[in-house]
Amino acid sequence: xxxxxxxxxxxxxxxxxxxxxxxxxxxSLLKYSKDETEDLSFKPEVVLKPNHxxxxxxxxxxCHEHLIAVTPRGGGTGLSGGSLPVFGGVSLSLERFNKxxxxxxxxxxxxxxxxxxxxxxxxxxTEKGLYYPIDPSSKGSCFIGGNIAHGSGGPRVVKYGxxxxxxxxxxxxxxxxxxxxTGANTLKYASGYNLTxxxxxxxxxxxxxxxxxxxxxxxxxxxxLMMAAFTSEEEACxxxxxxxxxxxxxxxxxxxxxxxxxxxxxxxxLNFNILDDAKxxxxxxxxxxxxxxxxxxxxxxxxxxxxxxxxxxxxAESSTQKEELWKVRRLMxxxxxxxxxxxxxxxxxxxxxxxxxxxxxxxxxxxxGFEAICYGHAGDGNLHxxxxxxxxxxxxxxxxxxxxxxxxxxLTVSLGGTISGEHGIGLVQKEYMHIKYTETHLNLMxxxxxxxxxKGILNPGKIF
Amino acid sequence: xxxxxxxxxxxxxxxxxxxxxxxxxxxSLLKYSKDETEDLSFKPEVVLKPNHxxxxxxxxxxCHEHLIAVTPRGGGTGLSGGSLPVFGGVSLSLERFNKxxxxxxxxxxxxxxxxxxxxxxxxxxTEKGLYYPIDPSSKGSCFIGGNIAHGSGGPRVVKYGxxxxxxxxxxxxxxxxxxxxTGANTLKYASGYNLTxxxxxxxxxxxxxxxxxxxxxxxxxxxxLMMAAFTSEEEACxxxxxxxxxxxxxxxxxxxxxxxxxxxxxxxxLNFNILDDAKxxxxxxxxxxxxxxxxxxxxxxxxxxxxxxxxxxxxAESSTQKEELWKVRRLMxxxxxxxxxxxxxxxxxxxxxxxxxxxxxxxxxxxxGFEAICYGHAGDGNLHxxxxxxxxxxxxxxxxxxxxxxxxxxLTVSLGGTISGEHGIGLVQKEYMHIKYTETHLNLMxxxxxxxxxKGILNPGKIF
Numbered sequence: 001x002x003x004x005x006x007x008x009x010x011x012x013x014x015x016x017x018x019x020x021x022x023x024x025x026x027x028s029l030l031k032y033s034k035d036e037t038e039d040l041s042f043k044p045e046v047v048l049k050p051n052h053x054x055x056x057x058x059x060x061x062x063c064h065e066h067l068i069a070v071t072p073r074g075g076g077t078g079l080s081g082g083s084l085p086v087f088g089g090v091s092l093s094l095e096r097f098n099k100x101x102x103x104x105x106x107x108x109x110x111x112x113x114x115x116x117x118x119x120x121x122x123x124x125x126t127e128k129g130l131y132y133p134i135d136p137s138s139k140g141s142c143f144i145g146g147n148i149a150h151g152s153g154g155p156r157v158v159k160y161g162x163x164x165x166x167x168x169x170x171x172x173x174x175x176x177x178x179x180x181x182t183g184a185n186t187l188k189y190a191s192g193y194n195l196t197x198x199x200x201x202x203x204x205x206x207x208x209x210x211x212x213x214x215x216x217x218x219x220x221x222x223x224x225l226m227m228a229a230f231t232s233e234e235e236a237c238x239x240x241x242x243x244x245x246x247x248x249x250x251x252x253x254x255x256x257x258x259x260x261x262x263x264x265x266x267x268x269x270l271n272f273n274i275l276d277d278a279k280x281x282x283x284x285x286x287x288x289x290x291x292x293x294x295x296x297x298x299x300x301x302x303x304x305x306x307x308x309x310x311x312x313x314x315x316a317e318s319s320t321q322k323e324e325l326w327k328v329r330r331l332m333x334x335x336x337x338x339x340x341x342x343x344x345x346x347x348x349x350x351x352x353x354x355x356x357x358x359x360x361x362x363x364x365x366x367x368x369g370f371e372a373i374c375y376g377h378a379g380d381g382n383l384h385x386x387x388x389x390x391x392x393x394x395x396x397x398x399x400x401x402x403x404x405x406x407x408x409x410x411l412t413v414s415l416g417g418t419i420s421g422e423h424g425i426g427l428v429q430k431e432y433m434h435i436k437y438t439e440t441h442l443n444l445m446x447x448x449x450x451x452x453x454x455k456g457i458l459n460p461g462k463i464f
Numbered sequence: 465x466x467x468x469x470x471x472x473x474x475x476x477x478x479x480x481x482x483x484x485x486x487x488x489x490x491x492s493l494l495k496y497s498k499d500e501t502e503d504l505s506f507k508p509e510v511v512l513k514p515n516h517x518x519x520x521x522x523x524x525x526x527c528h529e530h531l532i533a534v535t536p537r538g539g540g541t542g543l544s545g546g547s548l549p550v551f552g553g554v555s556l557s558l559e560r561f562n563k564x565x566x567x568x569x570x571x572x573x574x575x576x577x578x579x580x581x582x583x584x585x586x587x588x589x590t591e592k593g594l595y596y597p598i599d600p601s602s603k604g605s606c607f608i609g610g611n612i613a614h615g616s617g618g619p620r621v622v623k624y625g626x627x628x629x630x631x632x633x634x635x636x637x638x639x640x641x642x643x644x645x646t647g648a649n650t651l652k653y654a655s656g657y658n659l660t661x662x663x664x665x666x667x668x669x670x671x672x673x674x675x676x677x678x679x680x681x682x683x684x685x686x687x688x689l690m691m692a693a694f695t696s697e698e699e700a701c702x703x704x705x706x707x708x709x710x711x712x713x714x715x716x717x718x719x720x721x722x723x724x725x726x727x728x729x730x731x732x733x734l735n736f737n738i739l740d741d742a743k744x745x746x747x748x749x750x751x752x753x754x755x756x757x758x759x760x761x762x763x764x765x766x767x768x769x770x771x772x773x774x775x776x777x778x779x780a781e782s783s784t785q786k787e788e789l790w791k792v793r794r795l796m797x798x799x800x801x802x803x804x805x806x807x808x809x810x811x812x813x814x815x816x817x818x819x820x821x822x823x824x825x826x827x828x829x830x831x832x833g834f835e836a837i838c839y840g841h842a843g844d845g846n847l848h849x850x851x852x853x854x855x856x857x858x859x860x861x862x863x864x865x866x867x868x869x870x871x872x873x874x875l876t877v878s879l880g881g882t883i884s885g886e887h888g889i890g891l892v893q894k895e896y897m898h899i900k901y902t903e904t905h906l907n908l909m910x911x912x913x914x915x916x917x918x919k920g921i922l923n924p925g926k927i928f
Contacts, residue, residue, distance in 0.1 A: 106705050151652075184812070184877075194662070200658070348653070349650060424654045
């Protein structure tokens with residue numbers, strides 16, 4: 001279907017991007033054949049590392065003309081296989097698009113190239129007393145561009161909104177090489193179809209996002225962090241809804257089940273005492289400019305938690321202790337990964353349905369013989385379900401498990417939810433799309449793809 | 465181009481929607497020929513008032529088959545002519561889609577039919593201690609569906625975000641009669657292209673939005689309201705940016721120039737004393753759960769305002785006084801309308817560019833001989849420019865003024881802004897689209913329209 005890359009193509013890429021931006025050595029091809037998704041690997045035929053929008057435009061124009069597959073790549077931290085070059089061709093890395101172009105302190109906006117690491121933007125904002133709150137677990141290595149492509153996420157969404165609420169305008173190179181800005185650098189926009197919002201979450205299938213204008217906010221001065229232990233997963237999840245009903249919006253509200261906490265404490269040798277009767281934990285963060293108000297909110301939350309048979313609430317007393325508690329949550333994916341081959345499903349439901357979801361997952365685990373470690377952004381109803389291979393046979397793991405995952409997603413959708421909250425569909429969830437969508441709906445998406453990428457060269461094999 | 469409606473069509477519509485839902489009398493046709501846009505009038509050939517999604521589906525299927533133009537209509541409060549049936553055909557009113565289906569107190573969500581009046585939803589939420597903060601000036605008569613179609617707006621956006629941040633899921637009837645739900649009832653969503661976001665702001669050109677699931681939040685307990693007077697428009701606008709930089713996010717931050725205040729005080733006989741030296745006013749609202757914190761924030765804001773030569777700050781002392789101050793802003797559009805024929809342009813720029821925008825508009829007013837009354841949502845950089853006909857000749861008004869408006873939009877775009885922040889493009893702004901967009905960009909929008917509405921029957925003549 002796609003043209004294989006030959007010496008002539010390589011010569012062209014070198015001419016456009018420079019000799020030092022074109023890689024065909026085995027190490028590079030291997031490195032760019034993987035991301036953080038399970039144990040999958042698909043080798044590209046060439047890795048390109050352009051550093052200017054016009055180079056990407058020329059490359060895409062050429063690939064469009066010659067029907068060469070192009071798979072964009074950010075930090076390589078994706079969990080749905082979105083950056084895997086399943087049809088070979090070009091792996092187009094944005095890693096040299098790493099400049100923060102401007103932090104605009106008057107308008108509270110940043111203009112960045114999309115290869116900027118999320119943490120780097122957060123730090124640059126903090127230096128000016130500003131805050132960019134979209135911080136996925138992988139913030140130390142993921143790119144802003146990848147975040148945008150997946151409509152990420154992270155723990156602070158619950159108070160501040162997803163990246164969707166923070167992106168104002170995007171520079172995009174279309175598959176035919178045309179360059180557009182999708183919107184305006186404004187907080188409001190009602191000027192025709194909102195292409196900015198369409199590109200957010202489009203997983204690199206509609207165009208290459210090269211620059212972004214994002215909103216910043218004033219940095220809250222204080223943060224409090226609590227860890228609450230519960231005797232059941234369901235009661236922990238039920239407490240989540242009750243906190244919001246009390247009128248308080250935490251800046252993070254994370255759920256972790258006991259097994260996950262045990263694994264991470266063991267894996268990272270954390271100084272955290274797991275209570276005997278604890279079956280689940282909530283990590284609750286509050287932020288704001290008035291410390292006394294935050295303490296009052298803590299009191300209110302304590303009263304709520306008591307109604308759900310909370311065993312114990314730990315209030316972090318120092319920034320060191322806060323970091324230690326955050327590690328319990330942030331290192332959990334790593335501890336799971338280190339423990340066993342696993343598959344991570346990114347379920348999301350209306351938050352009050354979390355108890356039903358988690359209970360249903362346990363039942364399905366028994367039915368299909370898998371163990372699932374659940375944790376995630378409970379405040380958003382976003383539960384990461386980590387299915388552990390453990391002692392499962394390869395046949396069960398590769399074949400039978402699909403039915404189990406299918407049932408997890410059917411349950412999720414029946415509860416008003418969807419099959420990915422922040423990880424995207426990419427390669428590994430696409431076979432489950434029909435659980436959520438009718439053929440009519442999928443055809444609309446396919447037709448939109450066709451509007452932007454009539455030859456289908458951009459990130460082929462993803463989403464549909 | 466479109467088929468005219470005949471007796472057979474009327475008979476079909478009556479069969480589908482019921483005898484009492486089909487109107488062809490002169491009064492109805494005249495009423496549905498207008499909205500709040502200037503003095504424009506385009507008569508439909510029939511007005512339909514269905515009350516069930518399946519009826520709309522059948523109507524659209526029929527119109528799609530017979531090439532009959534269909535223009536959806538909400539509350540008729542639009543300012544860009546979006547609901548005007550410029551090609552005749554069907555005016556499809558959503559006024560009988562007026563049920564609040566559910567207020568979900570567990571998940572803080574409401575499911576509504578889209579003909580629900582915005583204020584009605586706000587009141588229903590308030591009754592449960594919840595808050596739906598998207599309140600355009602026309603909240604007493606505009607519909608949720610119209611708000612969604614325009615990505616509205618209103619004063620509370622500055623703290624809570626636009627409607628774009630509150631809409632979770634939509635039931636939509638496509639032009640061929642197919643019915644889909646665009647997303648999920650979840651706070652996060654990364655499951656393919658986000659059709660929910662695409663429909664928001666699509667101005668009824670892609671499908672008829674029949675139901676919506678929207679987010680609610682806990683109702684803040686306290687509100688403080690201040691009115692600050694300035695000796696120049698530029699200093700008032702400059703103070704806006706400074707307030708945000710101080711770390712405070714007001715729940716509303718509205719700008720009004722003196723002339724507008726004079727008109728509204730006179731028009732509505734308001735009890736408001738305009739200071740001799742005041743050239744502009746800011747209305748500043750703060751909300752939250754702790755009154756002492758709000759007073760501290762007021763103090764901080766006062767300190768900021770002093771740096772911009774604020775003449776006077778009035779802090780409303782009672783709910784009656786608050787209402788009176790809000791009337792100064794909310795009735796301003798009505799006072800302008802009562803005073804003269806006018807055109808309203810809905811400019812939006814990054815907020816720090818407001819002083820340049822307002823100064824530029826005054827210069828253009830002198831060049832083209834028009835007077836412009838400016839007010840709007842300064843916190844979002846969203847300035848409504850009301851160009852007054854006054855003594856202008858009809859020739860100047862209808863012909864020469866276009867160049868002036870063109871220059872206003874060129875200035876807006878050159879400042880990083882766009883040609884509509886919340887009113888939409890509709891009929892009256894479409895001739896200015898090329899100022900903001902390249903032909904490449906417009907062609908993408910046109911192709912998206914084509915994906916959903918290949919025959920172009922839905923709200924024809926709008927946006928492009």
